[in-house]
Amino acid sequence: MRSLFLFLLLLNILYALWQLQGGELVPDRELGVSALPVPDSLVESSMISSHPASLSGADTSPAALCIRLGVFADREEAAQLLQRLLALDVTAEVVADEIVSSSDYWLVMSVMGGASGALAKLSSLQERGIDSFVITEGPLAGNISLGVFSREDYAAARQAQLQSDGYDVRIERVEKLRSQYSVQVAPEARRLVGSELLLKLREDFPAMQHQYQSCAPVANGRNIP
Structure with missing residues (x-):
């Protein structure tokens, strides 16, 4: 009886080895496993996430930068600089700032x-x-x-x-x-204010500095009293 049990056990082991060596993979469809359908909402969501730039607003460009020339304690000095720039067709305005x-x-x-x-x-x-x-x-x-x-x-x-x-x-x-004054050059005129022009302006306005910053709103900036 014990010999019969060992014989059957050995036979099962040999059969299992034969299955591993000579058997082929069974396709999913033969095993009754089918691919699950993907909902349309998930497909659309995937398409949206893969193209975030197309959904973002087109008006996310950075704010335009102006050139600020100055600063001057005297408004008249800023007005003189403004007239020089306007004579060169450089769009500019005088800006007044209140400081402590x-x-x-x-x-x-x-x-x-x-x-x-x-x-x-x-x-x-x-x-x-x-x-x-x-x-x-x-x-x-x-x-x-x-x-x-x-x-x-x-x-x-x-x-x-x-x-x-x-x-x-x-x-x-x-x-x-107290008030201090500077001349603000519009973004579309920045290309006209190059290093050569800045050097010429500093001959008449030695203390003048220039910097790029966000444009400040100006009301009637060209009407210099």
Whole structure:
């Protein structure tokens, strides 16, 4: 019985080896396996992802760059440079920029009661010999100033004195602005402003610098007063 079992086992092993060596691969269709259909939506999605540039907006070009020539503290000097460029058929405009030149530190006392309340408080302060005035312009208008200082530590020292006398004052930083001017060359005229022209312009405008940057909107830039 044991011999018969070993014989059958050996026969199965030999049959398996014959299948591996001489058998052929059976096509998928004979095994009953068919390719699954791909949904149209997946096909379209694949086509879209493979062509992202065709769906992106055509107006993604970078912003046009202008040439800025300057800067000048005097608008008249910028106007002279503008006239030189216009005479050469270079499209350009004067651009004015506001920059912070310095800061002052104001001691401010809030006042209730409008203009009449401010005048009454001002009279009371001046009777006590405290230098003060009513602020009439800007975001602090209607309040009373008890001093303007160029340094914050000076303002803080005076604030401490007034607070010790019972006056409620605060420090407000007020920025002082000034204008500076430059000449902006339009993108379509940039090709006309080459290194040779820049050298000639610097003979009359030694401090002139040039840089490329995004064009600034200008209203009535050519109407120089």
